[in-house]
Amino acid sequence: MADKQATGNSANAKPWGGRFQEATEKLVEKFSASEHFDRRLWDHDIQASKAHAAMLARQGIISSEDARAISNGLDEIRGEIEAGKFQWRPELEDVHMNIERALSEKIGDAGKRLHTARSRNDQVATDARLYVRERIDCLNAKLHALQEAFLHQARSHANLIIPGFTHLQHAQPVLWAHHWLAYFQMFKRDRERLADCRKRVNICPLGSAALAGTGFLIDRNWVAEALGFDGISENSLDAVGDRDFIIEFVSSLSLVMMHLSRLSEELVLWSSSEFGFVELPDGYCTGSSIMPQKKNPDVPELVRGKTGRVYGHLMSLLTLMKGLPLAYNRDLQEDKEALFDAVDTAEMSVEVMAGLVARISPHPERLGQVVNTGFLTATDLADYLVEKGLPFREAHEVVGRAVAQCLDRGVELTDLSVEELCSLHPLIAEDVMKVITPEGSVEARKCPGGTGSQAVSEAVSQAEAWLEQNNPRSANAAN
Ligand code: ARG
Numbered sequence: 001m002a003d004k005q006a007t008g009n010s011a012n013a014k015p016w017g018g019r020f021q022e023a024t025e026k027l028v029e030k031f032s033a034s035e036h037f038d039r040r041l042w043d044h045d046i047q048a049s050k051a052h053a054a055m056l057a058r059q060g061i062i063s064s065e066d067a068r069a070i071s072n073g074l075d076e077i078r079g080e081i082e083a084g085k086f087q088w089r090p091e092l093e094d095v096h097m098n099i100e101r102a103l104s105e106k107i108g109d110a111g112k113r114l115h116t117a118r119s120r121n122d123q124v125a126t127d128a129r130l131y132v133r134e135r136i137d138c139l140n141a142k143l144h145a146l147q148e149a150f151l152h153q154a155r156s157h158a159n160l161i162i163p164g165f166t167h168l169q170h171a172q173p174v175l176w177a178h179h180w181l182a183y184f185q186m187f188k189r190d191r192e193r194l195a196d197c198r199k200r201v202n203i204c205p206l207g208s209a210a211l212a213g214t215g216f217l218i219d220r221n222w223v224a225e226a227l228g229f230d231g232i233s234e235n236s237l238d239a240v241g242d243r244d245f246i247i248e249f250v251s252s253l254s255l256v257m258m259h260l261s262r263l264s265e266e267l268v269l270w271s272s273s274e275f276g277f278v279e280l281p282d283g284y285c286t287g288s289s290i291m292p293q294k295k296n297p298d299v300p301e302l303v304r305g306k307t308g309r310v311y312g313h314l315m316s317l318l319t320l321m322k323g324l325p326l327a328y329n330r331d332l333q334e335d336k337e338a339l340f341d342a343v344d345t346a347e348m349s350v351e352v353m354a355g356l357v358a359r360i361s362p363h364p365e366r367l368g369q370v371v372n373t374g375f376l377t378a379t380d381l382a383d384y385l386v387e388k389g390l391p392f393r394e395a396h397e398v399v400g401r402a403v404a405q406c407l408d409r410g411v412e413l414t415d416l417s418v419e420e421l422c423s424l425h426p427l428i429a430e431d432v433m434k435v436i437t438p439e440g441s442v443e444a445r446k447c448p449g450g451t452g453s454q455a456v457s458e459a460v461s462q463a464e465a466w467l468e469q470n471n472p473r474s475a476n477a478a479n
Helices: 026-032 035-058 064-082 095-107 109-113 120-155 176-201 220-226 236-241 244-270 298-322 330-358 364-371 378-387 392-409 418-422 438-444 453-469
Strands: 161-166 169-175
Touching (some): 035 064, 035 095, 035 120, 035 330, 064 109, 095 120, 120 176, 120 236, 120 330, 161 438, 169 176, 169 438, 176 453, 378 438
8 A cells, every 4th residue: 555644543543544556646635725714714714623623512423522622622722823833734734624634633533523513614614704704793883984084185174175077077166075075986986886796795604514515413603603603504605615705805995996096096196396385295205216306195006906916816706706606616715815915905905095184284275275276267257147147058168268368468367357258258257256156156056965065064063973973982883
């Protein structure tokens, strides 16, 4: 008989070695091991194993002494891992077999009974769901802090007016607060999406075993409840074979990153000397090793760059799943690095941007200058004519011609005298003067959701109320 490393009782033997004659190739061991990254799931794995063992004892499948020994053994292992003393063994493939083997070495036969009525296939699916649930909750808290930073910006500089853009061309004046509240809304939807995703994540696959369920009389609902799941999966093949919950989560992360990236792009522009709209905090910028004058917006640039990385993981995961027949396939092991890196990237990006946003300061003089150039109030002049009875299309034409004249003369609408303005059209009178100022323009936009100061102050109150209701730190949080 060839090398019996694959089987028997040697310390390196595989838990599945029974039917093998030859040892696993060293290169294959290295190629297939996931322990160096999936060890991140150790805590979730221990939680799930403890619940499973307790249930096995409740059902009389193992003795309560064995269950107690398993629970104590797992606690010891937890302590070792936390203290950095646990000996991880790549030849044992993954986190699950590392922990199970260490347990058996500690407590003997009781440890070998833990895997009754369970497979690594439902085990890994359970661990991954516990992990994703935990990360959703953590990210939710970080997004909350980011929204608080937007709200902080909206509350400070209450009357500051900035140019609003379409096509990155001057469009209409808007309140500084209105601008930040736009981001508040984006991340509100992101949080709602994550809360919704959490519902589908928080379902317990344990009991699906390898693919077909188990013949042991287990109590799946008890395990699910013990682990804080909202319910149990309804089809064993599906429960061990799909990772759509990870894809859905990473797709929500991609949207978070997309929103952060848009914000980043804007901050890079706004902090440039060409725009000069805002000052970024020094602590979030870096200098140049050669150009002494430089203050570079590296944080937003990196967030913008890292967005591609998260999208890449989403694409890997979608591609990973697309050709897999039911049920479990080892390909699924490839879900983890994509998931972990997407989570790490998104969490850190949100956290760093929350700190940055809270400390952005506007340059009001420069903004005041810019807001008075570029015909930002041309629409207001047209609306004025409409209110005096002219059809909008005609009003548009009149103002368009006026803008063309101003462009020829190198002046702004607001540079024209009352007489000049009145000469543009018989319906224009002296009261036009307050209409074409940035303040007049903003104030006119009273409709809900618009940039008028009343509408914006209502939006601030609504945002405050939403944050209050969805504060992850308070007991009455909606999600
Ligand atoms: N490490 C594996 C994974 O991440 C665990 C499940 C392995 N199951 C199996 N039958 N090989 O997917």
